[in-house]
Amino acid sequence: MSLSVSNCPRCGKLFAKGLHDICPSCVKEIDLQYEKCLKYLREHRKCTLQELSEATEVSVKQITKFIREGRISIDxxxxxxxxxxxxxxSITTGKMCDNCRSGLLKDANHLKEDQARGQAQQSQEEKIGFNIKDRLQDRR
Structure with a gap:
């Protein structure tokens, strides 16, 4: 049985890897930040992300992570x-805005069409070409 240890990416402490990728003290700290955010949101429903960050002293990045993980609902x-x-x-759901999402889908569709055209062209070129071995066999 081997014990997997690693340095915590947040604080640098050595810890035994388990359920989390960070050390237990950082997990506790994040949970406390989460609780602070929830408490503030219950009392101040009309606050912005920046106001929440300033009031709770939790980074905007961490609050955004809570939202994306589904831990904090902004509905x-x-x-x-x-x-x-x-x-x-500015978005309220997901990771991308509608414009970026539609652009990404458009790019994916263009790539798929290009691949289909390339395969069609390759199969057509294979039909046109001939094999020299077949021509030599015909002469015998």
Missing amino acids: NNPNMSYACELCGA
């Missing part, structure tokens, strides 16, 4: 939004 907080991962536009 009841009309002024709460966070940045799209690609362009930085």
Whole structure:
């Protein structure tokens, strides 16, 4: 039986890897930050992400992570939004705004069409060509 140990990416302490990728003290700290955010949101439904961060002293990045993980729901907080991962536009769900999502889908469809055209062209070229071995066999 081997024990897997690692340095915590947040604080640098050595810890035994288990359920989390960070040490137990950092897990506790994150849970306390989460509780602070929840408590503040219950009392201040109309706050923005920046206001929440300033009031709780929890980074915007960590709050955004809570939202993306589904730990914090912003459905009841009309002024709460966070940045799209690609362009930085304000969004309330997911990781990308609608414009980036549609652009990504468009690019994926173009790539799929290009691959289909390439395969069609390759199969057509195979039909046109001939094998020299077949021509030599015909002469015998």
